[in-house]
Amino acid sequence: MAQAAGVSVATVSRVINKIPTVNAHLRKNVWEAIRKLGYVPNTQARALVSGRSKMLGVIISDITNPFFPELIQGFEEKAVEVGYETLIGSTNYDLHRMELCVQRMLERKVEGVAVMTFGIEEPLLDRLSSQGIPMVFIDVAPRKKNISIIHVNYESGIREAVQHLAALGHRRIGFISGPQWLHSATARLNAFTSATKNIGLRTENYIFNGDHTAEGGKRGIEHLLSLKNPPTAIMCSNDLTAIGAMHSISRTGLSIPHDISLIGFDDIQITEYMLPPLTTVRMSGRDIAASAVSALLNPGVAPKDVETALVVRQTTSVPSSSRSGTLQKVRSSKPPKRIIK
Numbered sequence: 605m606a607q608a609a610g611v612s613v614a615t616v617s618r619v620i621n622k623i624p625t626v627n628a629h630l631r632k633n634v635w636e637a638i639r640k641l642g643y644v645p646n647t648q649a650r651a652l653v654s655g656r657s658k659m660l661g662v663i664i665s666d667i668t669n670p671f672f673p674e675l676i677q678g679f680e681e682k683a684v685e686v687g688y689e690t691l692i693g694s695t696n697y698d699l700h701r702m703e704l705c706v707q708r709m710l711e712r713k714v715e716g717v718a719v720m721t722f723g724i725e726e727p728l729l730d731r732l733s734s735q736g737i738p739m740v741f742i743d744v745a746p747r748k749k750n751i752s753i754i755h756v757n758y759e760s761g762i763r764e765a766v767q768h769l770a771a772l773g774h775r776r777i778g779f780i781s782g783p784q785w786l787h788s789a790t791a792r793l794n795a796f797t798s799a800t801k802n803i804g805l806r807t808e809n810y811i812f813n814g815d816h817t818a819e820g821g822k823r824g825i826e827h828l829l830s831l832k833n834p835p836t837a838i839m840c841s842n843d844l845t846a847i848g849a850m851h852s853i854s855r856t857g858l859s860i861p862h863d864i865s866l867i868g869f870d871d872i873q874i875t876e877y878m879l880p881p882l883t884t885v886r887m888s889g890r891d892i893a894a895s896a897v898s899a900l901l902n903p904g905v906a907p908k909d910v911e912t913a914l915v916v917r918q919t920t921s922v923p924s925s926s927r928s929g930t931l932q933k934v935r936s937s938k939p940p941k942r943i944i945k
Contacts, residue, residue: 665721678893716900761912778835780824821848880918
């Protein structure tokens with residue numbers, strides 16, 4: 605390799621490791637030689653020599669939730685920009701899987717871990733912390749060394765959403781929350797109740813405890829539409845819940861947004877292509893990812909907070925004057941028979 609590029613072995617090493625002091629002309633010769641020879645660096649061997657893995661870990665809770673693949677993509681792109689690889693672990697809220705994730709991170713000698721999940725046990729964090737591995741969390745974190753927190757401003761986007769519905773004329777606004785043991789879900793519910801209270805709306809009878817799944821959204825709609833005076837608009841704690849809600853509403857024969865307005869939270873990519881496109885509160889996974897990578901590579905520097913904002917599409921409108929009668933008819937009618945072909 606060095607002979608083909610007409611440089612020393614040391615220069616090749618500095619180029620591959622992206623040392624900025626290498627002469628631009630020599631760097632170009634080395635990369636041309638690498639391309640011609642089809643050379644692939646042995647990252648494990650380099651890690652043994654340098655003592656650095658150039659790898660960051662990211663632990664998520666549910667890979668089936670579309671928000672997390674988008675976050676991972678943003679994390680990987682940001683890590684690659686600064687010369688790092690990414691090791692991904694998904695826990696599915698299972699303790700044994702969490703243990704395996706942490707063990708893999710330690711075995712691969714990651715240089716930092718972004719914990720994008722909740723409920724990870726303190727002893728597992730101690731294993732990472734005792735090795736001096738920086739960690740970054742969303743919203744809350746244990747008080748340990750080398751740990752930083754990315755704060756998400758849930759209030760701003762949810763307040764915008766509530767005010768948007770109120771401006772359209774909605775006074776009965778429902779909310780399908782996420783699981784109450786999840787801090788982010790509780791924060792979103794608190795932001796909703798605070799925003800509605802501030803404009804004089806009472807919503808305690810219009811809250812359904814969901815689980816951040818599409819099935820939870822369907823159950824939430826069934827409950828809220830069964831009320832004596834059902835809401836004319838419903839907010840959901842995440843987009844997956846809203847997608848389930850849209851499915852359930854369509855099966856009742858109601859129309860979105862003519863009969864009922866709907867708002868999600870997250871702004872996952874698919875929401876723009878729903879029919880109708882979903883109005884939602886944007887919480888950028890890419891912003892979270894960029895803040896996480898920066899925090900891991902700059903321990904001690906407070907990571908940038910993440911803002912939220914309403915994205916208005918086509919699932920909200922003024923409440924229908926005939927909606928109460930429509931819902932009464934829906935509640936009293938029998939569900940359609942399933943036809944199996």
